Amino acid sequence: MPSTVLNRDTPYSCLFPDKPLFGIAPRVFGCVCFVHIHSPNLDKLSPRSVKCIFLGYSRTQKGYRCYDPQSRKSFTSADVTFFESTPFYSPQSPVVIPPPSVPLPAPTLSVPPHTEPPTRPLQVYSGRNRSTTTTLIVPPDLPPTAAPGNPSATPADDLPIALRKGKKSCTAHPLANSLSFQNLSPNYRAFSVSLSSVSIPNTYCEALRHPAWKMAMDDEMSALVSRGTWELVDAPPNADIVACRWVFTLKFRADGTLERYKARLVAKGFTQTYGVDYFETFSPVARLNSIRVLFSLAVNLSWPMYQMHIKNAFLYGDLNETVYMEQPPGYVAQGEKQRMVCKLKKAIYGLKQSPRAWFDKFSRIIGEFGFSRCQADYSVFVQTTKTGMVVLAVYVDDILITGSDIDGIEEAKTYLQKQFVTKDLGRPRYFLGIEIAHSKHGVSLSQRKYACDLLQEAGLLGTKPVDTPMDSNPDFWNDDGNYLEDKTKYRRLVGKLIYLTVTRPDISFAVGLVSQFMDKPRSVHWEAALRILKYIKTSPGRGLLFKRHGHVKIEAYSDADYAGSKDDRKSTSGYCTYVGGNLVTWRSKKQTTVARLSAEAEYRAMAHTTSEILWLKNLLKELGFMYDDPVPMHCDNQAAIHIASNPVFHERTKHIEVDCHFVREAIMSQKIYTPFTPSSEQRADIFTKALGRKQFDVLCNKLVMIDIFAPA
Numbered sequence: 001m002p003s004t005v006l007n008r009d010t011p012y013s014c015l016f017p018d019k020p021l022f023g024i025a026p027r028v029f030g031c032v033c034f035v036h037i038h039s040p041n042l043d044k045l046s047p048r049s050v051k052c053i054f055l056g057y058s059r060t061q062k063g064y065r066c067y068d069p070q071s072r073k074s075f076t077s078a079d080v081t082f083f084e085s086t087p088f089y090s091p092q093s094p095v096v097i098p099p100p101s102v103p104l105p106a107p108t109l110s111v112p113p114h115t116e117p118p119t120r121p122l123q124v125y126s127g128r129n130r131s132t133t134t135t136l137i138v139p140p141d142l143p144p145t146a147a148p149g150n151p152s153a154t155p156a157d158d159l160p161i162a163l164r165k166g167k168k169s170c171t172a173h174p175l176a177n178s179l180s181f182q183n184l185s186p187n188y189r190a191f192s193v194s195l196s197s198v199s200i201p202n203t204y205c206e207a208l209r210h211p212a213w214k215m216a217m218d219d220e221m222s223a224l225v226s227r228g229t230w231e232l233v234d235a236p237p238n239a240d241i242v243a244c245r246w247v248f249t250l251k252f253r254a255d256g257t258l259e260r261y262k263a264r265l266v267a268k269g270f271t272q273t274y275g276v277d278y279f280e281t282f283s284p285v286a287r288l289n290s291i292r293v294l295f296s297l298a299v300n301l302s303w304p305m306y307q308m309h310i311k312n313a314f315l316y317g318d319l320n321e322t323v324y325m326e327q328p329p330g331y332v333a334q335g336e337k338q339r340m341v342c343k344l345k346k347a348i349y350g351l352k353q354s355p356r357a358w359f360d361k362f363s364r365i366i367g368e369f370g371f372s373r374c375q376a377d378y379s380v381f382v383q384t385t386k387t388g389m390v391v392l393a394v395y396v397d398d399i400l401i402t403g404s405d406i407d408g409i410e411e412a413k414t415y416l417q418k419q420f421v422t423k424d425l426g427r428p429r430y431f432l433g434i435e436i437a438h439s440k441h442g443v444s445l446s447q448r449k450y451a452c453d454l455l456q457e458a459g460l461l462g463t464k465p466v467d468t469p470m471d472s473n474p475d476f477w478n479d480d481g482n483y484l485e486d487k488t489k490y491r492r493l494v495g496k497l498i499y500l501t502v503t504r505p506d507i508s509f510a511v512g513l514v515s516q517f518m519d520k521p522r523s524v525h526w527e528a529a530l531r532i533l534k535y536i537k538t539s540p541g542r543g544l545l546f547k548r549h550g551h552v553k554i555e556a557y558s559d560a561d562y563a564g565s566k567d568d569r570k571s572t573s574g575y576c577t578y579v580g581g582n583l584v585t586w587r588s589k590k591q592t593t594v595a596r597l598s599a600e601a602e603y604r605a606m607a608h609t610t611s612e613i614l615w616l617k618n619l620l621k622e623l624g625f626m627y628d629d630p631v632p633m634h635c636d637n638q639a640a641i642h643i644a645s646n647p648v649f650h651e652r653t654k655h656i657e658v659d660c661h662f663v664r665e666a667i668m669s670q671k672i673y674t675p676f677t678p679s680s681e682q683r684a685d686i687f688t689k690a691l692g693r694k695q696f697d698v699l700c701n702k703l704v705m706i707d708i709f710a711p712a
Contacts, residue, residue, distance in 0.1 A: 024062055027054055028084040035066050036079040050075065053088035173464045175452070179540055180711035184437070204246045204329045207263070213248060216263035221331055224265065227315055230342035232333060235324060240276055241341055242325045243268040244350065265328050267350030277323045283355035286379035286393040288502050291400065291431075292445075292544070292584040293619060294380075294393055298402045299442050299546045300580040305402040307428040308413065310362075311421040313397035317347035317357025355396065362394065369415050376619035383408065389624050395432060434503060435543075437708055444708050445503045446543025451536050454496055458533050465538040466531060469510035470690040474528070481523035490521040493529050500536070503543040505576065505586045506700050507532055509687050512572075512588040541709025549581035552625055554616050556633045557677070558609035559684035560591075562598035570594050571601035574687025575609040576703070577616060583703050585612055588687035599639035600656060605684075606640060606674070607660045609633055613672055630670045634677035634684075641674045 006014055027033070034049035042048070052066035052075065063078045207213035224230075235241060244267045251259045272278050298305045310316075325342045332338060347354040363373065371381040371392060383390040388404030390412050399416070401409055416422050428436045437444040455461050484490055497511045510532050517525040555578040563569040570593070576586040587608070595601035613631050620627050635641055644663045666672045679685065686699040 024057065024064065024078060027064065027082050029054060029056065030087055030089070032083040032086045032088050033064070033066055034081045034083075035068075035075045035077050036081070038079070049081070054080075054082065173462060173537070175455070175461050175537070175540070177711065178465060178538055179448070179452075179709050184708065185439075200248050200250065202248075207246065207248055208330075212261045213263060216248070216261040217246060217330065220263045220265055221328065223312060224315075224348070227312075227346060229315060229346045229348060230325065230344050232327075232337050232340040233324075233343045235339075235341045239324050239341075240271070240273050242271050242277070242323060242351070244325055244328060246329060264349060267323075267325055267348055269350045269352045269354075272323075272352050277321050278352045279321070281352045281356055283359045284378040285355075286395045286400075287377050288432075289585045290377045290380050290619065291393060291395075292546075292582075293579050293616070294391060294400060294402055295443055295445065295546050296580045296582040296584055297552060297623070299548050299582070300550060300552055301404065302548075303402045303404060304406060304409065305400060305428060306409065306413065307425040307431060308399040308401065308416060309423045309425060310397040310399070310416075311423060313362075313420070314349050314351075314354040314358045315346045316361050316420060317354055318361065319344055319347045319351075319353070319357060321353065323351065358397075359394075365419050366392070366416075369412065371412075374619065374622045376615060376622055380619075380622075382623060383412065384624070391623060398431060400428060400431065432502075433499070442545055442547040444543055444545050444706055446541050446708070447500055447503050448541040448543075448709055450496075451500060451540040454493075454500070455533060455537055455540065458493065458530065460530070460533050460537060463534050463537055466534045467538065467693045468691065468696050469507045469532045469535040470513070470528065471531075472690050472692045474513070474690050479522075481525070484521045484523065484526055487521055490526055490529065491518050494518060497529065497532060504536075505544075505583065505703055506542070506686065506696075506705060507535065508586060508588040509572070509574070509690065510535075512590070516590065539707045539710060542705055542707040544583060545704050545706040546582045547704065552580045552620065552627075553629075554579055554613060554620070554627065554631045555581075556609050556613050556631060556672075557682060557684040558602070558606045558633055558635050559682050559688050560595075560598075560601040560605035560637075561688035562595060562601045564689055565590065568594065571604070572688045573601075573605035573608050574684045575605065575612060576684050576687065577609075577612055579616060579620070581704075585616070586684075586687060587612070597639075599637055599643060602635060602637035602640035603643055603656065603663070604660055606633065606635060606644060606663050610663050610666050610672060614666070617671070630673045633672050633674050634682065635674050636677050636679045636682045638676060641676060644674055 003009070003011070031054050033052050033054045035052050036049045037047070050066075050068050050071075052068045055065045055067050055074075057063075058065055058076045061076060063076045064080050066075045066077070066080060067073070068075070201207040201210070201213060207217065244265055247264050247266050249262045249264075251262050269278075294305075297303060323344045325344055325348075327333060327340070327342060333340065344351075347357040359379075366381055367373075369383070371383045371390075374380040374382060377393075379394045381392045381394070383392075383403075385405045385408040388408065390401065390403035390405055390408040392412065393400045401412060403409055413422075413424060417424075427438060430436065433447060433450050435446050435448055437446075452461075455463075494511070494515050497507070498515065501508050501511055510528070514525055514529045514532070556575060557577075558573075558575045560574065561572045564572050571591045572588065573591055574586075574588045577584060589608070591601065591604055595604065610633065613633065617627050617631070644667055663672075667674065683699055683702050685691070686696065686703070691699070
C-alpha cells in the first residue's frame with residue numbers, strides 16, 4: 001500500500017525500483033477489449049481479433065481474463081487491445097429479471113429474508129484512455145467473431161446484462177440440457193413439475209416449521225386414537241420399549257395438483273428383539289417383473305388399469321405379540337401419564353411383523369370374494385368371471401387392478417372399499433416411485449424424480465454427463481485404490497442404483513459390477529458408481545416403453561461374457577425376456593463357478609434364461625393364457641446350441657453340473673427352442689459387458705427405451 005512516509009510510494013517500489021509493481025499493466029474493468037488471434041489457419045479476410053469484455057487478471061499466468069458474450073467463451077491472453085474509455089455495456093442498460101421457467105430439481109439455497117433484487121441501472125466505470133498493448137500467445141483454435149476495425153455493437157450487445165445472464169446457468173452442464181417437460185401433455189406436465197418441486201421434512205422439528213405438516217400429524221394421531229391402536233400403561237420392568245418417529249410425504253391428484261400433506265407414525269422395528277416381541281416376519285410383495293408383465297398385457301389387450309391405496313393398511317393386521325412403544329414425539333401425555341408407554345393393539349407401520357399380519361388379513365378377505373392366489377407370484381390374485389377375468393397385484397398397501405372384465409373390476413373395487421378405507425387413484429401415474437405416462441403410443445415407465453434426487457444427493461446436478469455407464473475397458477481390480485473410510489455411503493448409493501434398474505435396464509451390468517464390492521469398497525469402485533450417475537445425468541427421464549403389438553408371445557435372449565472378471569476369471573450371464581413385444585424381465589449376474597470353455601459359460605447362461613422362461617409361462621398360464629408353442633431363446637454361441645440339442649459332446653459336458661442339463665429337457669419337451677442369433681443382433685450383450693457408445697446406443701434402442709423428458 002502507498003505510504004505518506006514514503007512520499008505516497010509503496011515499500012515494494014522502494015526496495016525494487018527497477019521492477020514494475022504489476023506484472024502486467026492494470027486496466028479498467030468492464031471496458032471493451034479485443035483479444036488478438038494468432039491462429040496459423042487464418043486467411044486474408046478472417047478477423048484478427050475477438051471483441052470481449054475485460055473481466056480481470058489470471059491467477060495462474062501472466063495475462064488478462066476476457067469474455068466473449070457472443071460465443072460464451074473466456075480467453076486468457078496478454079496480447080489485448082483495450083478501449084478503456086468505452087464500456088462494453090451502456091451505463092443506461094437496466095437490470096431485468098427474467099421470468100421464471102419450469103422448475104427443475106436443484107439444491108435448495110437459503111436466501112436471507114432482506115435480500116432484494118437490484119433495481120438500479122448497472123454502473124460501469126469508465127476510466128482514462130489507454131492504448132498500450134502487450135504480447136502473449138493466444139490458443140490457435142479460437143473462433144474469429146469480430147474485428148477491431150468494426151467495433152460496433154452486435155444485436156446481443158443491446159440486451160440488458162441480467163437478461164442475458166438469466167438465460168445461462170452457473171454450470172456448463174445444467175440439468176435443463178437433459179430434461180424438459182415441453183413434450184408432455186398439460187396434465188402430466190403439471191404432475192411432473194409438482195413432483196420435482198417437493199420439499200419434504202426429514203424430522204419432526206423440521207415439520208413444525210410448516211403449519212400444514214402439523215395439521216397432518218394431528219390427523220394421523222386422530223386416526224390412530226379412533227381405531228384404538230394402543231393404550232397407555234406403565235412400562236413393565238425389563239420390558240423392551242420400541243422407539244418411534246414421524247415420516248412425511250405429499251399426495252398428489254391425477255392432474256398434478258397437491259392433494260394433501262401426509263404424516264405417518266412409524267415404529268423403529270430395528271429395536272425389536274426376536275423371540276420377545278416378534279417371531280415370523282416374511283410377507284410377499286408383488287414382483288416388479290410381474291408388474292411389468294401386467295403392463296404389457298394391459299397395453300396389448302387394451303385392458304383398463306386402475307390403482308388403489310389402502311389407508312393405514314397395517315392397522316388392519318392382527319397383532320398377536322405384546323409390544324410396548326414410546327409415546328409419539330410431540331404428543332406425549334402430560335401429568336402422571338408422561339412416563340407411560342403405549343401397549344400396541346394394532347400392527348402399526350414399522351413393526352417387523354406388521355407386513356405379515358396385514359398380508360394375511362388381506363389374503364383372507366380377498367379370497368372370500370373369489371380371488372385365487374397365483375403360484376408363480378403369491379401377491380398376484382386372479383378372479384375368473386363369466387365374461388372375462390380380473391387381475392389384482394398387491395405391493396404392501398398399493399394395489400393395481402386390471403383385466404378383461406370391466407364390470408368385474410368395478411365390483412372388486414367396490415368390495416375393497418367396503419372392507420377397508422381405500423382411495424381410488426384412477427389410472428396409475430405414480431406407483432412405487434415409478435412415473436407412469438399414458439399416450440396413444442403406449443405406456444412409459446420411468447424414475448425421473450428418483451434419478452434427479454440421486455443426482456442432487458450426490459452433488460452431481462451440474463456435472464458433465466457421459467455417454468455410457470461404464471468405460472468400455474474398465475480397468476479396476478479388487479485391490480485397486482484405497483479403502484473407503486465411509487463404507488455406508490457407498491452401500492447406500494449402490495443400493496439406490498439397484499432400485500433404479502427397475503426401469504433402467506441399460507445400467508444393469510454396471511450396477512451389478514459395482515455391487516460386487518459392497519464388503520470392502522475402494523476409491524476406484526466409488527468413482528465407477530459416480531460414473532453411473534454421470535451417465536444418468538445424460539437422460540434422467542429415460543425408461544421403458546410398452547407398445548401395443550397385438551400378441552402376448554414370449555421371446556428371450558441369452559448371452560455370456562466368458563472369463564470377463566479380471567479378479568477370478570468368472571463369466572457373467574445376461575438375459576432379457578419379452579412378453580407381447582415389450583421388455584419385462586432382465587438380469588446381469590456373475591456366475592458362481594469358473595467356466596473352462598466359452599460354450600460352458602453360454603450354457604450356464606441358457607440355464608438361467610430357461611428358468612425365467614418357464615416362470616413366465618407359468619404366470620401367463622395362471623392368468624388365463626395357455627402358451628403351448630415353444631419359446632425362442634436366442635443365443636450367439638453355436639457350440640452351446642449343439643450341446644443343448646445333442647447329447648453327443650460328452651467330452652465337453654461331463655464336467656458341467658447335472659442341473660444345467662434341464663435346458664436339454666426343456667428343448668426335448670418343446671417348451672423352448674434355441675435359434676442362432678449373430679452377436680451383432682444379441683440384445684442380451686448389454687447385460688454381460690461394458691460396451692462402446694455406438695453399440696450401447698443400438699442395444700438401448702432394441703430394448704425399447706424412451707425418454708419422454710428429453711429436450712426438443
